[in-house]
Amino acid sequence: MLMEVIAVSDVLLSVAGLRKYFPIKGGLLRRTVNHVKAVDDVSFSLREGETLGLVGESGCGKSTTGKVILRLLQADSGSVTFRGADLLSLKGEALRRARAGFQMIFQDPYASLDPHMTIESIVGEPLTARGIGGSERRRRVAEVLEAVGLDSSCRSRFPFEFSGGQRQRVGIARALAPEPSLIVADEPVSALDVSVQAQVLNLMVEARKRFGLSYLFISHDLSVVRYISNRVAVMYLGRIVEIGEVGVGPSDFFTTPLHPYSRALLASVPEPDPFRHRTRVVLPGDVPSQIDPPSGCSFHPRCAAAERICSEETPPLREHGRGHWVACHLA
Numbered sequence: 065m066l067m068e069v070i071a072v073s074d075v076l077l078s079v080a081g082l083r084k085y086f087p088i089k090g091g092l093l094r095r096t097v098n099h100v101k102a103v104d105d106v107s108f109s110l111r112e113g114e115t116l117g118l119v120g121e122s123g124c125g126k127s128t129t130g131k132v133i134l135r136l137l138q139a140d141s142g143s144v145t146f147r148g149a150d151l152l153s154l155k156g157e158a159l160r161r162a163r164a165g166f167q168m169i170f171q172d173p174y175a176s177l178d179p180h181m182t183i184e185s186i187v188g189e190p191l192t193a194r195g196i197g198g199s200e201r202r203r204r205v206a207e208v209l210e211a212v213g214l215d216s217s218c219r220s221r222f223p224f225e226f227s228g229g230q231r232q233r234v235g236i237a238r239a240l241a242p243e244p245s246l247i248v249a250d251e252p253v254s255a256l257d258v259s260v261q262a263q264v265l266n267l268m269v270e271a272r273k274r275f276g277l278s279y280l281f282i283s284h285d286l287s288v289v290r291y292i293s294n295r296v297a298v299m300y301l302g303r304i305v306e307i308g309e310v311g312v313g314p315s316d317f318f319t320t321p322l323h324p325y326s327r328a329l330l331a332s333v334p335e336p337d338p339f340r341h342r343t344r345v346v347l348p349g350d351v352p353s354q355i356d357p358p359s360g361c362s363f364h365p366r367c368a369a370a371e372r373i374c375s376e377e378t379p380p381l382r383e384h385g386r387g388h389w390v391a392c393h394l395a
């Protein structure tokens with residue numbers, strides 16, 4: 065397992081060797097007969113004030129990674145260090161206090177807001193959980209509603225009175241309320257109309273600057289990730305296969321992707337300029353099962369460049385150039 069080398073003082077979140085397997089039960093006695101390897105030896109770091117885009121196809125383990133980091137799911141092994149504290153070992157009051165430092169924005173702005181609660185109650189809920197009430201709670205709710213472009217007069221209304229984009233603004237306000245340092249945003253714009261997506265993304269960029277936030281931005285949409293991220297990490301079958309910078313010279317992920325899977329993903333993104341055509345790479349076969357992933361490099365059955373070593377040895381995530389990491393024997 066290799067870690068990116070970045071200045072320790074810059075690091076907000078450090079994830080090392082993270083694993084999450086879901087057991088599959090079978091037989092009369094409902095014994096564990098196998099596992100879905102949703103997150104398998106994942107390591108990365110997130111700097112203060114940075115947005116790291118975590119991309120990959122559905123079911124690659126990116127959302128599970130986010131939930132394990134936030135302790136919404138229990139990790140099987142590995143470590144998650146947040147501001148120097150080992151998150152996976154925290155319990156009780158210590159965990160509750162640490163939780164104020166990281167929040168989540170969910171994909172579905174319809175399902176993630178309780179329809180029976182007013183906007184004031186929804187946005188103020190994480191403050192109440194921290195023992196903040198009265199005028200301080202009201203002041204902070206008004207501040208974050210204003211930050212997401214909602215008039216504070218909406219605080220007595222209910223979620224059904226709002227559009228999808230407005231509901232996602234409420235979800236962002238709720239995440240901002242306890243003054244977190246880290247927000248894990250799980251497909252935060254994928255349920256919204258395209259016309260509203262840009263507004264919500266711009267809002268998230270503004271909030272990052274204003275409140276000094278870092279984002280782990282989970283998405284299957286590379287165009288969205290390119291717009292908002294400083295770096296990008298690509299996941300395939302529970303593992304990170306590439307990490308690169310966005311818009312930074314030779315390590316730019318979008319102009320010089322190194323992993324064959326990343327190249328295939330990028331080739332599938334529609335090209336807005338009709339005079340520029342990407343060479344479309346069509347991947348053979350389906351995404352293999354996470355219950356019994358292929359040996360060695362799990363991408364090898366679909367990789368046109370595969371050689372014998374690819375099915376025999378798992379390639380480690382290695383630094384290829386400054387800030388650009390790839391898990392491929394031939395890169």
Ligand code: SF4
Pocket residue numbers: 323324325361362363364365367368369370371374379391392393394395
């Ligand atoms: Fe393809 Fe081999 Fe690289 Fe895997 S290790 S991406 S199979 S060339």
